[in-house]
Amino acid sequence: MNFNKVEFEMSAGLASQLPPKSKPEIVFSGHSNVGKSSLINKLVQRKNLARVSSQPGKTATINFFDAEEFKLVDLPG
Ligand SMILES: Nc1nc2c(ncn2[C@@H]2O[C@H](COP(=O)(O)OP(=O)(O)OP(=O)(O)O)[C@@H](O)[C@H]2O)c(=O)[nH]1
Ligand SMILES: [Mg+2]
Known part of the structure; x- marks a missing residue:
């Protein structure tokens, strides 16, 4: 896995905004x-x-980070 080429892809706040599945996702x-x-x-x-953030709730949307062979997906708590 190459973590050196990771970039922010997009945020989704609604199910309808989720990107089509294109590669493995690490959530x-x-x-x-x-x-x-x-x-x-x-x-x-x-x-x-x-x-x-030190305050709970910083991540409020589903954030996708593209890493070429896979995606990192940051969920809200
Ligand atoms: N002591 C300690 N603090 C940490 C560690 N990892 C993260 N923190 C702190 O915990 C707080 C919350 O970190 P986040 O990464 O925003 O947590 P999160 O799970 O993404 O939170 P949400 O987005 O609200 O779901 C921040 O103040 C961080 O600096 C750790 O390994 N040790
Ligand atoms: Mg977060």
């Missing part, structure tokens, strides 16, 4: 504020790819 789910977005940033060694 990060769990309670709010446990560090899902932080883990994505750590994996790709970037500070601000996924937005992080």
